Amino acid sequence: MIEFFHQLFDLEHFGDFVKAYENYIYIILFLVIFVETGLVIMPFLPGDSLLFTAGLFAASGELSIALLLGLLVVAAVLGDNVNYWIGRNIGLNVFNWKIKGRQLVKPVYLEKTEAFFEKNGVKAIIMARFVPFVRTFTPFAAGIGKMNYRKFFLFDVIGGFLWIFGLTLAGYFLGSIEWIKHNIEKVCLGIIFISILPMIISFIRSKMAKKNA
Numbered sequence: 001m002i003e004f005f006h007q008l009f010d011l012e013h014f015g016d017f018v019k020a021y022e023n024y025i026y027i028i029l030f031l032v033i034f035v036e037t038g039l040v041i042m043p044f045l046p047g048d049s050l051l052f053t054a055g056l057f058a059a060s061g062e063l064s065i066a067l068l069l070g071l072l073v074v075a076a077v078l079g080d081n082v083n084y085w086i087g088r089n090i091g092l093n094v095f096n097w098k099i100k101g102r103q104l105v106k107p108v109y110l111e112k113t114e115a116f117f118e119k120n121g122v123k124a125i126i127m128a129r130f131v132p133f134v135r136t137f138t139p140f141a142a143g144i145g146k147m148n149y150r151k152f153f154l155f156d157v158i159g160g161f162l163w164i165f166g167l168t169l170a171g172y173f174l175g176s177i178e179w180i181k182h183n184i185e186k187v188c189l190g191i192i193f194i195s196i197l198p199m200i201i202s203f204i205r206s207k208m209a210k211k212n213a
Helices: 002-009 011-021 024-038 047-059 065-089 091-096 107-130 134-144 149-174 184-212
Strands: none
Touching (some): 024 047, 024 134, 065 134, 065 149
16 A cells, blocks of 8 residues: 555656556546545645646646546545535544544644635635645635535635646646656656745744744
């Protein structure tokens, strides 16, 4: 199982993984996106880089771009909705879940998500899609706060559509660039860095504010 995930997330060899699992790759990608967005205990999966890489391989004809887009939008929206209802029905009890004495969910992630919500309002549901960790905790926080479900669902569908289409099509259309083909790992690291940049800026600002206080 460990070797399976190592191969899947080793983006330089993603093509070998696609060939090994053939059509099952669609189910695997669906589950990765669903789990990252749907289970509050799994915020560390590399959704952004996987979407870009999948789009890149779709450009070469190894994957169907239409099937990818359709399936992964469903996975993203379904995952967020599961997470919303977990937050709404179980809520803060999740923070009591432990394995070998260690908390499965760190309260600090929820605190950052709540701050993100407070700053950006309901549009945070859309914006959070593009921020690792925050995108996993946003639907959970919305559920805890008993946000109106219709409003949540509307913004969630918009956000899911923009996230899946944006990153997957970016890989699809940039996949013809030779340098990107031979530097997948660097490109994906760049995507991850850009994704977490708002969190880094927020952290620096908070530190500077404390010094000036």
